[in-house]
Amino acid sequence: MRIQENVSLRDHSTMRLGGEAHYLAEIKNIRDLQEAYSWAAGNHLPVIMIGRGSNIIWRDEGFGGLVMVNKIMGREVLAEDNHSATLKIAAGENWDEAVKWSVDKKLSGIEYMSLIPGTVGAAPVQNVGAYGGELAYTLLELEAFDARLNAFLKLQNHECGFSYRSSRFKTADRGRFFISSITLNLRKAPPAPPFYESLQRYLDEHGIDKYTAKTIREAVIDIRQNKLPDPEKVSNNGSFFTNPIVEAAKFEELKRAYPQIKGWPVADGRIKIAAGWLVEQAGFKGVHDQQTGMATWPNQALVLVNENAQSTQNLLAFRQKILDKVQQMFGIPLEQEPEILP
Ligand code: EPU
Numbered sequence: 110m111r112i113q114e115n116v117s118l119r120d121h122s123t124m125r126l127g128g129e130a131h132y133l134a135e136i137k138n139i140r141d142l143q144e145a146y147s148w149a150a151g152n153h154l155p156v157i158m159i160g161r162g163s164n165i166i167w168r169d170e171g172f173g174g175l176v177m178v179n180k181i182m183g184r185e186v187l188a189e190d191n192h193s194a195t196l197k198i199a200a201g202e203n204w205d206e207a208v209k210w211s212v213d214k215k216l217s218g219i220e221y222m223s224l225i226p227g228t229v230g231a232a233p234v235q236n237v238g239a240y241g242g243e244l245a246y247t248l249l250e251l252e253a254f255d256a257r258l259n260a261f262l263k264l265q266n267h268e269c270g271f272s273y274r275s276s277r278f279k280t281a282d283r284g285r286f287f288i289s290s291i292t293l294n295l296r297k298a299p300p301a302p303p304f305y306e307s308l309q310r311y312l313d314e315h316g317i318d319k320y321t322a323k324t325i326r327e328a329v330i331d332i333r334q335n336k337l338p339d340p341e342k343v344s345n346n347g348s349f350f351t352n353p354i355v356e357a358a359k360f361e362e363l364k365r366a367y368p369q370i371k372g373w374p375v376a377d378g379r380i381k382i383a384a385g386w387l388v389e390q391a392g393f394k395g396v397h398d399q400q401t402g403m404a405t406w407p408n409q410a411l412v413l414v415n416e417n418a419q420s421t422q423n424l425l426a427f428r429q430k431i432l433d434k435v436q437q438m439f440g441i442p443l444e445q446e447p448e449i450l451p
Contacts, residue, residue, distance in 0.1 A: 110134055110141040112148065112175070118167040121159060121178065123226065123340035124447070126421045127167025130176040136201070137180050139261070139289055142254055146287070149175040156256070157450060158287040160201070160228030164235055164346055164447045169421045172451045179230050181289055184210055195249065197292045200230025204237070212322045216295035218247040220326040221305070224333045226340045226347065230288040234278040235446070236271045240329050241305035245271035247293045253286040261289070273381075274351050274446060300325050307332065336408045344415035345406070346447040349428070350384045353441050363439060384443055385411040391434040403427035421449075 116133040119125045132154065134145045149156045155174035159165060183199035184207065194216055198207045208223050221242025225232075232244050233251055250265045264286075270277030278286055299321050304312065311328050312318070338345055355363075355372075360380040363370050367390070371383040388394070388410040395407035402418035405411075418424055428445070435443050 110136070110144055112145070116176070118171060118176070120162075121176065122162040122165050122167050122346075123344060124166050124346050124415050124424065125344040126169075126415060126418060126424055128169050128171025130172045130174075132175040134175060134177055135180050136177045137182075139181070139254075142177065142181070142287060142289065145175060145177050146254065146256065155284075155451070156287075157284065158230075159450075160231040161203075161226065163227035163340055164231060166346065166421060166424065166447050166449050168449060168451065174451075177287065179228060179287075179289075181230075183290070186214075187292065191297065193294050193296050195292060195294050197290055198229045199290045200228060200288050202229045203227075204229050204232055208326065211293075211295055212326045215297065215322060217298065217300045217322045217325075218242070218293065218295040219244075220300065220322040221308075221329060223326045223329040229291055233269060233271075233276055233288060233291060235274050235448075236276050238274065240308045240332075243271075245269070247295055249292045249294050251288055251291045253288045256285050256287070273354075279448060337412060338406055338414065343406075345412050348384070348411045348446050349413040350388070350411060350431075350443040351446050352381045352384045353387075353443060354379050354381045355441065356380075359440075367439075382441070385409055387435050387439055387441065387443070388431055391431060391438055393431050393434070398427050398430070401427040405431075 112132050112134045114132060116130045118127045118130050136142045136145060146156060156177060157172060158177040158179055160179050179201045181199045181201040184202060185197050186194055187197050188195040196211060204227050205224050207229050208219050212220050219242060221240040222237055225237050225239060237244050248266050250263050252261060252263055254261050301320060308328060311332055317324050317328065354375060356379055360372050371386045372380040375381050393405050394410035395405060397404045397416065401423040402416055403424055404414045404416045406414055432443055435441060
């Protein structure tokens with residue numbers, strides 16, 4: 110394992126902004142991880158582990174410690190019976206290739222999350238989800254290096270603190286665990302309705318009535334390709350804000366002022382509002398902001414795009430314009446989805 114010095118972090122975030130890492134190392138196996146971590150600890154340096162950088166934004170100041178880029182590869186079937194299979198996938202694998210691998214095995218559970226950018230090890234951090242699927246529904250356990258205990262350990266699903274687009278890995282225990290693999294339990298039974306509204310609409314419009322992991326995967330890929338930019342070509346981090354959840358009374362009040370507002374009840378009776386709709390109403394769909402070099406995607410206002418921003422400062426200034434306008438119009442403070450590092 111080689112430790113590089115003064116490496117630009119721009120290519121380690123699909124937003125392509127930010128300063129330099131003082132040190133950076135590619136981690137190809139568990140031994141690399143332990144070695145790199147001990148080296149940093151011995152030199153009193155902070156450590157951050159990343160995957161592809163699909164959901165992170167680097168500060169312009171960069172990072173004075175060691176960035177470990179997870180490239181640990183490997184996929185294996187751990188167990189299988191008539192109903193399900195248990196798959197173990199190393200954290201450095203590409204998420205969508207892992208989805209394809211499971212779909213090729215005719216297994217169901219993560220096909221809804223086809224084409225989500227990034228690595229397998231990053232998926233638990235924000236509990237990735239799309240079209241009615243969520244990582245937490247299929248994850249059995251994961252393996253991670255615990256920097257506090259200085260040891261590898263297994264965390265069961267219920268120990269991960271999963272919630273909508275969140276987990277303990279990005280909240281209370283941010284920076285503590287370096288995930289090395291995940292283990293999923295996927296079903297052999299094909300996916301069954303009810304499906305997520307826009308997915309069902311697509312299936313109906315295309316006359317697809319044979320529901321298999323493969324047909325659902327293909328539908329999700331087509332929907333996403335039509336609506337979302339490819340982060341390898343257009344600099345972005347996917348949805349930039351989470352969908353805010355408000356009290357039912359607040360939603361009713363908003364509905365009187367804005368009858369078109371879009372919201373769905375969640376388990377506790379509160380309402381999840383479409384942030385993309387709020388941002389669009391605030392006048393930010395498909396805008397090109399000359400001042401900051403930032404834009405929003407024409408087909409999905411929730412996606413912020415770096416067109417020719419010079420710095421993360423530019424991005425934050427553009428973000429503030431959106432936050433202020435949404436707050437002023439709807440009285441809702443939007444919350445950011447990608448993490449700002451360090
Ligand atoms: N909408 C608008 N204007 C817009 C965008 C959306 O009016 O510019 C409306 C849509 O018409 C729709 C509603 O908002 O009625 C919801 O939009 P959409 O179905 O596109 O879903 P979303 O809430 O914007 C969420 C996830 C996506 C995920 C999709 C599909 C969040 C923050 N985003 O988007 O995840 O792919 O649902 O499940 O939860 C991501 O996390 O990076 C991401 C892309």
